[in-house]
Amino acid sequence: MARPHVLVIPYPAQGHVIPIMELAQCLVKQGIKVTFVNTEVNHKLVTSNSLVKDGFGDLMQLVSVPDGLEPWEDRSDLCKLTTSILQTMSCKLEELIETINKEDSSNVTCIIADDCMGWAIKVAKKMGIRRAAFWPASVATLAYVMSFQKLIDDGIVNNNGVPINDQMIQLSESMPPIKSTNLPWTCFQELGTVKAFFKVVVEAVEAASLTEWFLCNSTTELEPAAFSLYPQLLPIGPLLASNRLADQAGHFWQEDATCLPWLDQQPSCSVIYVAFGSFTIFNQTQFEELALALELSNRPFLWVVRPGMTKETTASFPEGYVERVGSRGRIVSWAPQQKVLAHPSVACFVSHCGWNSTLEGVTNGLPFLCWPYFADQFDNETYIRDIWKTGLGFNKDEAGIITRGEIKGKVEQLLGDNSFKAKAMDIKEKVTSTIKEGGCSHKNLGNFIEWIHNKDTYAPYNQVEICE
Known part of the structure; x- marks a missing residue:
């Protein structure tokens, strides 16, 4: 046959x-x-x-x-x-x-x-x-x-x-x-x-x-x-x-797996993982505010800065930034995201809320900080914040910028309230059982x-x- x-x-x-x-x-x-x-x-x-x-x-x-x-x-x-x-x-x-x-x-x-x-x-x-x-x-x-x-x-x-x-x-x-x-x-x-x-x-x-x-x-x-x-x-x-935990096909960019050994060296539930998918574009002011917020958080962070993420040709970090954050911050151009989100050192996911990223975060029991850019990402943010109650969103200032203070404050609020993690783990169990x-x-x-x-x-x- x-x-x-x-x-x-x-x-x-x-x-x-x-x-x-x-x-x-x-x-x-x-x-x-x-x-x-x-x-x-x-x-x-x-x-x-x-x-x-x-x-x-x-x-x-x-x-x-x-x-x-x-x-x-x-x-x-x-x-x-x-x-x-x-x-x-x-x-x-x-x-x-x-x-x-x-x-x-x-x-x-x-x-x-x-x-x-x-x-x-x-x-x-x-x-x-x-x-x-x-x-x-x-x-x-x-x-x-x-x-x-x-x-x-x-x-x-x-x-x-x-x-x-x-x-x-x-x-x-x-x-x-x-x-x-x-x-x-x-x-x-x-x-x-x-x-x-x-x-x-x-x-x-x-x-x-x-x-x-x-x-x-x-x-x-x-x-x-x-x-x-x-x-x-x-x-x-x-x-x-x-x-x-398998290798994933279909990516347009090469994954940088060197971040996985770095994650192995971090304490459990300590790392802020920051990734905005393949479409999100920041202006330089917003990019710098995010960079400085991660520095001010005093937590280890893994940040995906893909080619073309800023309106400028190359993303420009604040002067002396990379030296100041040192080994506490890991910046890669593209990450093996499923493996990252499944890693026990990751505490939360700062995300554009694309559906793939949303599912990956949900099935790993992670709380979210939502930063939608366009299309279905706003729907997904509403799910996370208001229906599943597994995350928080950000507020912009009068100039339309999410400031370093706003980001740092929401990180502290999310990780200081165990109810977000508890709800995320409950949903994880329900969702993973269906597959x-x-x-x-x-x-x-x-x-x-x-x-x-x-x-x-x-x-x-x-x-x-x-x-x-």
Whole structure:
């Protein structure tokens, strides 16, 4: 019998590539062949990691398709990138699948696409291939995406997705409230980017109606209200918690593992871990205030300062800073975050609250200091602060800066109150139980994998037993 062959395609951003790569690895472990499709630029970044070259064996192949932009064009221009993807990648993916089916010993039998690449679901439908959508972020964020028409009908956004007024909205009493200007597609400064991402939203909702499975990297233990609004969404997460101490594939930057021996030398529950993901950008004033706050904390800290984190070409530390903090502070360009957060010396996580980072912190029982930058990160901050009550947020001054005094004070408040850690540990136990054998997410993922293996059964998820 021919082996099932799944094509997996993420949205081309770091926070999207990593969790769907985790899903792909789960499939490979179950004997399923996977073709993982990145854009050409991201393919080069991911395959520069030796882990990717050596860790998957024959069942995982990494390929690329062009995103429609020229090599020299700026892919941080999200309006241009998104527009190009919508215009060009559909036909390129179709060509890739036709080539695979001609040259490979096993045809593509299923496509799993990030729902932000909804056009790929349409390609699968057109080509008669089974299909599943994957959502890498919180289901609360997805709920706002799925409710875009209601937001238009209620006069909250116009037909282009642009907010009509700056107001607080809430889909249900148990869901995190959010500003209309912080919806997943409205948080960008440029109007053109808002409109471009709203097209992605509309396409994602259309594609959702064509999927046979809609997989979510979350769990009902974390988001019961959001899942109750859309019962067709299937929790299979947290995927990132399934192998927390393993090497992790899909990163765009090389991890600096030298911070792990440094962590070994620090006292238990002493280190402030500071990391803001792949998108957050600081101005120089804010960067220096954070640096000085970490110095003033008198605690050991591990700080990820990735390339491009400040508006300046290179991040500039206050004069004499590195010498003053000495070995008490460790600064790296990119960290093996899952291993860092699982380390017993880490006391708390100063985070942008991206969903991957949020899940990693939650599954390690860590309290948070929340510093969201854009998109779903504001939803996630609300979860952490107001619903799970496992962390605190920061207040900005009149100039829009989070000062060194504010940061130092919140660190002391968080680490001086044991209730934050106690709540974090309680949630950790509930969430990690769902991915263990017998747990809800474990069962759901098992059902999905069984469906992939049974190529003669085209029954969608609502015709098989599902754990909720």
